[in-house]
Amino acid sequence: MRDLIVITVAMVLVLVLSVAVASAASPIGLVKVTEGSATVQRGDETLPARLGLALQEGDILRTGADGRVGVVLRDDTRLSLGPESEILIDRFAFAPAQGRLGLVVKMARGIMAFVSGNIAKLSHDAVRVETPVAIVGVRGTQFLVKVE
Amino acid sequence: MLAGERWYEGCRGSLVGGALCLMLLASCTTPVPPPVPKQSMFLVVPDPEGKVGQITVTNQTGTQVLDQPRQASTVQSANDAPSPPATLQETEIKQIFGEALAAQPTAPARFILYFKDDSEELTPESELLLPEVFRTVRDRGALDISVIGHTDTIGTRDYNYQLSLRRARSVADLLVKQGVDRKILDIESHGEDNLLVKTGDQVREPRNRRVEITVW
Numbered sequence: 174m175r176d177l178i179v180i181t182v183a184m185v186l187v188l189v190l191s192v193a194v195a196s197a198a199s200p201i202g203l204v205k206v207t208e209g210s211a212t213v214q215r216g217d218e219t220l221p222a223r224l225g226l227a228l229q230e231g232d233i234l235r236t237g238a239d240g241r242v243g244v245v246l247r248d249d250t251r252l253s254l255g256p257e258s259e260i261l262i263d264r265f266a267f268a269p270a271q272g273r274l275g276l277v278v279k280m281a282r283g284i285m286a287f288v289s290g291n292i293a294k295l296s297h298d299a300v301r302v303e304t305p306v307a308i309v310g311v312r313g314t315q316f317l318v319k320v321e
Numbered sequence: 322m323l324a325g326e327r328w329y330e331g332c333r334g335s336l337v338g339g340a341l342c343l344m345l346l347a348s349c350t351t352p353v354p355p356p357v358p359k360q361s362m363f364l365v366v367p368d369p370e371g372k373v374g375q376i377t378v379t380n381q382t383g384t385q386v387l388d389q390p391r392q393a394s395t396v397q398s399a400n401d402a403p404s405p406p407a408t409l410q411e412t413e414i415k416q417i418f419g420e421a422l423a424a425q426p427t428a429p430a431r432f433i434l435y436f437k438d439d440s441e442e443l444t445p446e447s448e449l450l451l452p453e454v455f456r457t458v459r460d461r462g463a464l465d466i467s468v469i470g471h472t473d474t475i476g477t478r479d480y481n482y483q484l485s486l487r488r489a490r491s492v493a494d495l496l497v498k499q500g501v502d503r504k505i506l507d508i509e510s511h512g513e514d515n516l517l518v519k520t521g522d523q524v525r526e527p528r529n530r531r532v533e534i535t536v537w
Contacts, residue, residue: 203465203537205426225464225505241424245537249428255420261329279329282359286421288368288428303329304361306380307396307403313374316387317418319362 200227201265206243206253211236228262235259236283249290250276250300258283263303267292274299280320281305288315364393364409364418369428378403430457430536433517434492435527439475439484441491444527455499457536465537466501468493469509473529474522478513485532486510492532 204213204226211222214233220226222234222242236242236258243253248267254260264277274296278287280303293300293313300311304320363378365387375388383402385394391414392406415422432454434447443451458466470489472481489508497503518528 243424243426253424284421305359310377315368317364321360
């Protein structure tokens with residue numbers, strides 16, 4: 174039984190480490206507009222969403238009661254949040270030459286304006302916004318979402 | 322904050338949790354909690370260029386396609402089908418979404434500068450474009466500028482990598498001379514590997530001898 178636990182712990186460690194390595198990826202975009210209380214949560218870290226902050230896949234953007242934030246992703250997708258809003262940029266892949274295209278945004282609450290970019294232009298089923306009650310497939314270009 | 326507000330974090334954790342359960346060869350008895358029902362509204366509007374696109378709103382009970390200006394669908398819960406499209410007034414949209422729309426960033430600006438054959442000297446036409454590049458960088462309060470050099474396929478791959486690096490650096494130097502902070506410059510060299518106009522090897526193609534600038 175003890176062996177089993179040791180093996181289990183080791184395997185979990187490997188899994189956790191590989192997730193950590195995967196999340197330390199190259200920037201996928203940056204913060205272009207910020208006002209009031211707005212943060213980016215990256216793993217256990219919470220960073221103020223200051224102008225020019227580079228974003229990574231897996232980042233959670235969050236605004237407070239007086240907060241707003243606007244970001245541009247590498248494929249020209251533009252996302253902006255009003256107050257009391259929260260999204261997770263769950264997946265971002267923009268490597269057309271390798272055929273890797275995808276953008277998945279999970280929205281927990283608040284209001285968001287979304288202008289799709291080149292990923293949606295190049296691939297019809299690659300861009301998705303998920304809320305707790307439904308999934309949006311994005312052919313383009315501008316749409317708005319409110320999650321209560 | 323409600324527990325349900327982190328519904329997606331629960332999903333992420335379940336991978337590790339699931340693997341752990343499997344490895345312990347024990348049955349995983351904690352069921353994933355069902356998402357808390359949360360009403361959502363989805364709305365298509367013309368983009369900043371005036372074009373109306375299309376979105377589909379789907380859950381397990383139905384789908385709606387929205388492709389007309391200001392068409393909205395609401396979803397009461399994951400078990401309720403998306404409502405048929407209804408058209409909202411501009412004033413309602415402003416009222417509900419104004420704060421998010423106010424934070425919308427502008428799209429990055431892109432420029433292509435062309436170079437003389439086997440040289441980091443700009444073509445006369447591209448020289449003329451420089452003032453507009455500088456103006457854009459200034460007016461936008463650029464936060465990040467990507468400068469990527471390219472070549473055509475004449476010469477070896479290694480030579481072209483060096484040549485396109487020199488091209489990118491010469492453009493970067495021009496920007497720095499205009500007062501741009503070097504720290505916001507992101508200089509790359511793609512050599513002959515990222516042709517604008519596809520050609521075979523050893524082909525002279527003026528349109529491939531370029532530096533692409535993206536102003537964020």
